[in-house]
Amino acid sequence: MRVHAKRAVALAAGLLLPVTVMANWTMNMSPGVTSTSNQIYSLHMTILWICVAIGVVVFGVMFWSIFAHRKSRGFKPANFHENTVVEVLWTIVPLAILVAMAIPATTTLIEMYDTTESDVDIKITGYQWRWQYEYIDDDFSFFSNMSTPKDQIRNRQAKGENYLLEVDNPLVIPVGKKVRFLLTANDVIHSWWVPEFGVKKDAIPGFINETWTRVDVPGTYRGQCTELCGKDHGFMPVVVKAVPEEEYNVWVAEQKEAAETERRLTEKDWTLEELMERGEQAYATACASCHQADGTGLPPAFPALKGSQMALEDMAGHIEIVVNGSPGTAMQAFGNQLSEVDLAAVITYERNAWGNNTGEMVTPKEIFDYKNQQ
Amino acid sequence: MSAVADTHAQEHHHGPAKGISRWLLTTNHKDIGSMYLMFSFAMFLLGGSMAMVIRAELFQPGLQIVEPEFFNQMTTMHGLIMVFGAVMPAFVGLANWMLPLMIGAPDMALPRMNNWSFWLLPCAFLILVSTLFMQGGAPNFGWTFYAPLSTTYGPPSTTFFIFAVHIMGVSSIMGAINVIATILNMRAPGMTLMKMPLFVWTWLITAFLLIAVMPVLAGVVTMMLMDIHFGTSFFDASGGGDPVLFQHVFWFFGHPEVYIMILPAFGAISHIVAAFSRKPLFGYASMVYAVGAIAVLSFLVWAHHMFTVGMPIAGQLFFMYATLLIAVPTGVKVFNWVTTMFRGSLSFEAPMLFAVAFIILFTIGGFSGLMLAIAPADFQYHDTYFVVAHFHYVLVPGAIFGIFASAYFWLPKWTGHMYDETLAKTHFWLSFVGMNLAFFPMHFLGLAGMPRRIPDYALQFTDFNMISSIGAFMFGVTQLLFLFIVVKCARGGEKAAAKPWDGAEGLEWTVPSPAPYHTFSTPPEVK
Ligand code: HEM
Numbered sequence: 008m009r010v011h012a013k014r015a016v017a018l019a020a021g022l023l024l025p026v027t028v029m030a031n032w033t034m035n036m037s038p039g040v041t042s043t044s045n046q047i048y049s050l051h052m053t054i055l056w057i058c059v060a061i062g063v064v065v066f067g068v069m070f071w072s073i074f075a076h077r078k079s080r081g082f083k084p085a086n087f088h089e090n091t092v093v094e095v096l097w098t099i100v101p102l103a104i105l106v107a108m109a110i111p112a113t114t115t116l117i118e119m120y121d122t123t124e125s126d127v128d129i130k131i132t133g134y135q136w137r138w139q140y141e142y143i144d145d146d147f148s149f150f151s152n153m154s155t156p157k158d159q160i161r162n163r164q165a166k167g168e169n170y171l172l173e174v175d176n177p178l179v180i181p182v183g184k185k186v187r188f189l190l191t192a193n194d195v196i197h198s199w200w201v202p203e204f205g206v207k208k209d210a211i212p213g214f215i216n217e218t219w220t221r222v223d224v225p226g227t228y229r230g231q232c233t234e235l236c237g238k239d240h241g242f243m244p245v246v247v248k249a250v251p252e253e254e255y256n257v258w259v260a261e262q263k264e265a266a267e268t269e270r271r272l273t274e275k276d277w278t279l280e281e282l283m284e285r286g287e288q289a290y291a292t293a294c295a296s297c298h299q300a301d302g303t304g305l306p307p308a309f310p311a312l313k314g315s316q317m318a319l320e321d322m323a324g325h326i327e328i329v330v331n332g333s334p335g336t337a338m339q340a341f342g343n344q345l346s347e348v349d350l351a352a353v354i355t356y357e358r359n360a361w362g363n364n365t366g367e368m369v370t371p372k373e374i375f376d377y378k379n380q381q
Numbered sequence: 382m383s384a385v386a387d388t389h390a391q392e393h394h395h396g397p398a399k400g401i402s403r404w405l406l407t408t409n410h411k412d413i414g415s416m417y418l419m420f421s422f423a424m425f426l427l428g429g430s431m432a433m434v435i436r437a438e439l440f441q442p443g444l445q446i447v448e449p450e451f452f453n454q455m456t457t458m459h460g461l462i463m464v465f466g467a468v469m470p471a472f473v474g475l476a477n478w479m480l481p482l483m484i485g486a487p488d489m490a491l492p493r494m495n496n497w498s499f500w501l502l503p504c505a506f507l508i509l510v511s512t513l514f515m516q517g518g519a520p521n522f523g524w525t526f527y528a529p530l531s532t533t534y535g536p537p538s539t540t541f542f543i544f545a546v547h548i549m550g551v552s553s554i555m556g557a558i559n560v561i562a563t564i565l566n567m568r569a570p571g572m573t574l575m576k577m578p579l580f581v582w583t584w585l586i587t588a589f590l591l592i593a594v595m596p597v598l599a600g601v602v603t604m605m606l607m608d609i610h611f612g613t614s615f616f617d618a619s620g621g622g623d624p625v626l627f628q629h630v631f632w633f634f635g636h637p638e639v640y641i642m643i644l645p646a647f648g649a650i651s652h653i654v655a656a657f658s659r660k661p662l663f664g665y666a667s668m669v670y671a672v673g674a675i676a677v678l679s680f681l682v683w684a685h686h687m688f689t690v691g692m693p694i695a696g697q698l699f700f701m702y703a704t705l706l707i708a709v710p711t712g713v714k715v716f717n718w719v720t721t722m723f724r725g726s727l728s729f730e731a732p733m734l735f736a737v738a739f740i741i742l743f744t745i746g747g748f749s750g751l752m753l754a755i756a757p758a759d760f761q762y763h764d765t766y767f768v769v770a771h772f773h774y775v776l777v778p779g780a781i782f783g784i785f786a787s788a789y790f791w792l793p794k795w796t797g798h799m800y801d802e803t804l805a806k807t808h809f810w811l812s813f814v815g816m817n818l819a820f821f822p823m824h825f826l827g828l829a830g831m832p833r834r835i836p837d838y839a840l841q842f843t844d845f846n847m848i849s850s851i852g853a854f855m856f857g858v859t860q861l862l863f864l865f866i867v868v869k870c871a872r873g874g875e876k877a878a879a880k881p882w883d884g885a886e887g888l889e890w891t892v893p894s895p896a897p898y899h900t901f902s903t904p905p906e907v908k
């Protein structure tokens with residue numbers, strides 16, 4: 008493990024030197040920071056060099072013929088068209104090379120599939136278009152949304168260093184521990200990829216896939232969803248922070264406390280203004296990608312909420328569709344994705360924003376009761 | 382009076398009908414072949430212009446030209462149109478023109494069905510392309526249309542997409558039946574199976590692949606239709622269905638499909654390399670066996686497209702080994718071509734230039750394919766631009782260059798004129814440079830971590846994307862030159878001899894150029 012880590016650091020440093028000089032001309036796979044990614048990298052380089060070697064021989068013979076055996080040079084054609092010995096040879100030799108290649112590939116694969124004896128278990132759920140991370144052993148969870156501002160994407164503002172590869176809440180994992188990931192999805196298929204870990208696995212509705220990693224070098228690692236999952240597929244990054252164990256424990260304690268506070272917030276008495284303020288934020292992260300920031304939606308795929316009959320008149324229907332979703336459409340059930348406070352806030356917001364001035368509000372307690380009746 | 386009637390009847394028999402009905406009602410394999418080729422070129426330009434939209438958007442980071450929804454429609458339609466509209470019909474067109482000429486038959490075995498299978502295609506693509514103008518837009522779920530993105534979450538036009546795929550499937554199956562019936566029943570006396578030209582062999586095998594897998598495609602889209610409209614849950618997990626089942630069924634069709642797009646090119650290239658090396662093809666028998674082996678193995682490797690779905694490790698290993706195995710017969714073919722060139726007497730007219738580029742660049746695509754077959758490494762490559770680079774290296778210099786090589790090789794036979802060699806060489810060199818500029822940097826992008834099917838990307842990918850877009854525009858514009866060359870050749874030019882290439886072999890060169898409307902009314906004798 009240590010050896011791998013050292014090698015990885017050395018390689019990364021070696022790669023970084025030319026990279027900083029050459030700016031954005033990264034041409035090769037990164038060896039990454041885990042034993043899996045190291046092994047994949049060495050498989051990749053081995054097969055690459057095998058291909059180069061075969062290419063040199065085959066193209067060498069070809070270019071030799073192209074230059075030497077030209078009609079324009081008066082070269083007379085030979086007339087052979089068979090040779091059993093060569094034909095057998097060039098069937099057997101490639102076969103032997105491939106067998107030699109399959110052996111290390113098999114051992115690596117077996118290691119990648121060994122998800123036993125994990126120290127930390129994290130459930131990852133793909134949603135259109137964000138990730139949910141659930142710390143199974145510690146009973147808290149959160150969503151991770153892309154945090155790149157729209158203005159950068161629309162070229163109205165200079166693009167930041169981590170353009171498209173930054174999130175509001177990164178996944179946090181402890182360094183040196185075996186972390187097991189359980190992957191699933193809520194709507195369509197997504198795929199969770201962190202190149203530096205050598206981990207990519209599909210998140211499929213109705214399935215739970217397993218994979219694992221053990222990161223030895225603290226740092227922030229970035230990846231993306233790699234399975235086409237709809238319009239914002241290009242905008243659902245993965246960011247993982249690997250931190251030393253003590254720091255991790257402190258962070259987990261904080262998260263548990265925050266979850267507790269959140270539960271207490273449900274009990275509080277909320278005013279319309281407070282809910283509107285909170286609702287605006289929740290709406291921006293959870294709903295605006297489809298219904299748009301100004302509530303006009305993208306009809307016919309995503310209906311407008313501004314002036315919608317449901318938002319203006321049908322309160323029960325409104326709560327129901329937000330909590331339970333609309334089956335068979337992109338409108339998901341947000342009941343388990345958002346806290347009671349956020350659900351109440353977002354519904355209140357939709358009923359009062361963009362000129363939907365109903366003046367009505369929904370409290371977290373009402374949502375809590377609604378959910379409990381189901 | 383009777384004399385007049387006779388000449389009239391003869392005229393009718395020997396020349397094409399006049400006007401639009403010649404094309405609508407024709408049962409002549411040459412007319413139908415030409416229509417297939419023209420249709421496929423039109424689709425190539427349409428699918429190509431969609432690629433230009435994609436590449437224009439990806440020229441710079443940020444969203445400039447199109448919205449992400451429309452971007453997804455462009456990638457999807459580009460893939461579908463190129464695969465089903467450009468490549469497959471082009472090979473059927475070549476088959477129509479050349480199979481009867483190569484085996485000494487007067488026409489295809491089932492001429493009326495031939496007409497019908499062609500005319501279904503414009504209908505299918507009219508439906509497919511019209512989805513762009515429908516509410517909710519065209520299909521946007523990738524040419525692989527994975528469920529549930531394409532079922533529960535698909536746009537309303539998905540139903541029209543399904544219908545279009547059904548019609549294309551019917552057309553392909555009828556085309557394949559026709560090819561098999563022609564080859565098995567209508568060869569000239571003396572032409573045994575092992576004397577058949579390789580283009581005939583590769584098409585025979587391709588036709589069997591088509592008959593085996595097009596119904597699977599029809600099955601999978603029908604299951605989608607049922608899920609969308611009739612309340613079944615084949616692919617819907619919340620109803621007890623299985624989204625991964627979709628992928629298994631799709632790729633059981635999809636992998637043989639990629640060989641359908643390349644095997645006929647293998648055949649044509651074999652003729653061209655031998656002709657311009659002025660030397661018989663090396664290892665004819667092993668070529669035939671290699672194609673057969675590839676065809677059989679192509680049914681056993683489908684899940685190499687699904688290494689990340691979470692298959693059990695035994696499945697993972699099986700599909701990795703089977704995929705590695707398929708490299709062996711593919712290697713044999715490349716070695717045979719190179720050995721055919723070795724100690725030949727080479728000249729480099731346009732068909733040969735395209736053929737040599739085919740061998741080199743297809744082999745590069747084969748190398749990246751070998752890399753993708755290594756399952757652990759595929760976890761890093763999968764669904765990145767490395768894959769986009771890989772399949773464009775096998776499809777553009779593979780299928781498309783194979784088609785260009787064949788077109789230049791046989792144009793003199795089709796039109797009776799030599800094409801403009803200088804222009805054709807210009808077409809080649811611009812295509813060659815453009816294509817490599819467009820697709821080689823995609824390898825780097827994929828390895829550096831850029832996922833495919835994204836309308837916008839992180840800043841470290843900027844430079845190679847810019848180069849790639851420039852190459853793509855260069856390649857795209859160059860194809861208009863091909864149109865010009867073909868039109869020019871059809872309208873006039875130096876008269877072509879019956880056999881314009883001194884090294885060429887085969888029955889097609891024994892008939893005059895242009896090939897008369899009816900050929901081999903009495904079968905030739907093959908020794
Ligand atoms: C004119 C030259 C071409 C250019 C510049 C081009 C460009 C592209 C690009 C950039 C993509 C990736 C889109 C993405 O993942 O975001 C793509 C996808 C694709 N291309 Fe091409 N392409 C060309 C020709 C072809 C040809 C001749 C074929 C042949 C059959 C083809 C088949 C495909 C397929 C199947 C896809 C996958 C579509 C999908 O992701 O669903 N392309 N092309």
Ligand SMILES: [Cu+2]
Binds near residue numbers: 196237
């Ligand atoms: Cu995605």
Ligand SMILES: [Cu+2]
Binds near residue numbers: 635636639683686
């Ligand atoms: Cu495949």
